[in-house]
Amino acid sequence: DPHGLCLSCAAGAHGRDTRSAGADREEAVVRWAPQERSGIILAGSNTAEEAMALRDPQRNETASSPPIGRRSAGGMLLALMIAVVVALAVGAGVDWFLAAIIVVVMLILFVVNTYLVVKWSDPRDRAATARLTMLIIVSLTVAQGAILGLPLDVANNSNSIDCSNEWGDTSECGNLNMLVFWQSIMILIFVLIVFAIPVAIFFYEAYDEVEIGGKRTGTRGAMATALCYEFVVLAATFTTLSLMWAFLGTSQIPVNDLSVSLSDLSVQSTNFSTSTGRQLFVGNSQPLTDDDACLSGCTSSDDGQLDIKTSFATYILAFTGWVGWFIFALFGGVGLAVVPFDLIAAFVRRPRLMDASELARVKQDLQQRTKHLVGLGEDIKKERQEWNSRKHSWRESTKKRNADRTNVNKFKQMVYLLEKDFETWNISSKNVLDYNPLMPYVSLALGILSAILSILWLLQLILYVLIDPPVSQFLNVFFMQFDQWFPLFGVLSVALFSFYLLVCVTFGLFKLGVRCFCISLHPMEYGKTLVNSFLFNVLWILLCAIPVVQFCTQAFDSYARYTTIGSLLGVQVRYLKFFRYFFEDNVFIYIILVLMGLTLAYLSVYSKDKPPSVLDLKSKVRR
Structure with missing residues (x-):
């Protein structure tokens, strides 16, 4: 029970175990242990x-923990690899080297996540819940795979508009079907968020071999309870999704028609960016405005609108991302300030x-x-x-x-x-x-690096995202230059900035759990992390995976031009009815910046975590 309490008494307890008889799983449990x-x-x-x-x-x-077997580990890994292969549904001329890199990277992520989860989990919890542990590993791998999908999409399209059109020269393209890839991985995230992880959490909390009210709850009872709760979750989710898709599932894309005689056209080579649906590029130059698009003889019509009914799969992606944006804006905004502050504070307050x-x-x-x-x-x-x-x-x-x-x-x-x-x-x-005396200095180095990343993110949002037209492409220029020097540099750079956002979400969630008592505290400690704490944190990471991809696609728009995810998130999702008011006006990005500033101001005054008064809490409990 994530809300359980354990008081371990050093003497006189004799292993006596007492649990509350209430059916409410959120109530506290006081336990005595030798x-x-x-x-x-x-x-x-x-x-x-x-x-x-x-x-x-x-x-x-x-x-006792749920007696869950280990035989499903290989099956889940096989299912994950099959999902990757299906997502890579390719046509002729596929770049098999690029496809092989994808499979290898997914395997590396899976192995690394397995190692980290095993090392960080509690040994007794880990041994009895192998299937839930495997679910955690797969969920982390899927979230990380979604983050790495953006540089993959860029590499697949080779920064060329030809890769996005059947009439173009695709000899230099990867020819991977990125639309299938993105839809598959986003639906997999949706299934994990709505079904797999909630069932695991409900089952883990419901399982209990201690007699409660004269009844014994075992594996079957716990699963029945979990499925009952999950039925309510699924009914509410799909009812909401169906109604919203039926009435709000239209993407209202703004268009601006430019007409010019071919004899008067001064721009020799133009490429339209599918990532925003409105920018015009000349080669690899800065995006052009409507006034600069044609130097002579060009007329512009009034702004129009193109209505497109999105598929249900795309709307699932949009809805999941929209819900995740609230989590990402809250925890990510706090985390952008907390990560460097806490890491540097760990050095200052070292033993x-x-x-x-x-x-x-x-x-x-x-x-x-x-x-x-x-x-x-x-x-x-x-x-x-x-x-x-x-x-x-x-x-x-x-x-x-x-x-x-x-x-x-x-x-x-x-x-x-x-x-x-x-x-x-x-x-x-x-x-x-x-005690390793080098750890505080490692924390200091990571704190300085995270401070640099937070500052760069802040500048990118201000200079490129919020100001229209952008003052500078800033990080986009560096990523494109890195790709020209050696493509792996660009991929690693984008991955670093993207993964840092997930780290900020985790730190922000934990900091609010310590400072704000409306959020349950689920700390991640080396060798001491419980499965329910893993599930709790992984659920938020998955919820934030789609917003992070959309956030990076918007922030690195020039780098991610011509990509499939840019067209999907930057056009279809961005201009959906109702959702467009949040995305077009950058509501979530302003929330992130405001929370980042407020968190910095708060931490500058209240830098150390302090517990509340015991006497005050006792008086509240006794009321």
Whole structure:
């Protein structure tokens, strides 16, 4: 249960396991575990309240995890590779070297993700949930594959308009069917978001071999519960999608007709960009305006509109991306400021040597905080039992559940910060030899790099995206020059900027979980990450994958011209009814910039994560 609580008591517990009898899975669970399983052991103390950690109930060895087999790993990998091959439905003259690179890159991503997930996951959780772990790996690979699809699309079209037209010379093109590729991978993302991951989360939370209310919930019961919840999700999703597609599924593309006599045409070679539907290029030069398009004898008609009914698959892409934009604007905007700040702060606040008196003082403070939180956990448990013993109206239950969720999130944040402070104290007191002194400097280097990336993104948005006409193409110029020197440089550069946005989303999500108690805290820790935390974070990463691709396509419009995804997102999706008001006016981009600025201002004043007052939280729990 991602909302579960675990109080590990160092002595006198004898492995006793108690769980709340409420059916609401979002309620807190107070669990006692023997000393060897406690998350925090304060050295040199013998009191029962000295050890405490925030953990998921499934984390405890006495608790059981879903008995999910491992045989599906190969099948899921095979299905992923088949999806890639199907997406690459190619015609004659395909660049098989480019196709082979795609398969190799997908395999590399799969192997790297497998290694990272295995290393970061909790060993006990990992061993019992291999199928869910494989789902996490596949989801990460799909999200990363979507990000790498943009430079692939550029390489496939070779920066030539001929590749986008049957009448053109396609001898220098990759000839991969990128439309099938994008539709396949976007629908796969949609299936993972709407079906696979929600079912996994529902199943993981519903599975329980402890008797609750006289009934035993096992694998079948958990799956039945998960499918019931999923049926509601699917019904709501497809009902909304169908109604919106029926009434709002038309793309209203603005057009501007230019007419000129061939004898008066001064521009010798022109290429229209399909990425915006309105820009005119001369070779590889800057985009031309309507006034500059024809130097003489050219007349322009009034602005018109071309209505095109989009396919249902395209509308699924648009709807998923539109929903994901809210998540991306919120967490991405916060993350663009948080990533460099937190990485540099990790260097500034690195563990340092303490003298004996300071160590004793910090230890006493940790013990005091631990005792207070153990008492707070008991209050939460007692208050929960008293509430469940009485009947309440739906309105009262809803209000109580919302307030309780906030209190639980505060408690989890307090325990998480206590664990971090204990780790710092433990390193300074006795585990200095186990600490790598180079890690703070690695964090500093990454912080400086991330600060540079955030500044470059800020300049790109201001100079190229928000100002019309653009002041400068900025990063587009560098990417195109990199492609001319060596194509791999351009691919790696775009991949770096794109993946950095996903990192910002993850950091922003975690920072809001620590500072804003309406969002549940799901930390990603090396060797300690639970499966439900992985699923929670991967769900947001998948939701942000399509917005990141659309964001990069718009920001790197000149680099991504003539691409299939540019035509799909920059024309059909951009000018869809209702959605166009968000995309044409750059609403989400302004939100990102505003949140980035507000986050920087907030962190400059409140730089350190501080737990709320225990006394205030106790008073709220006892009301």
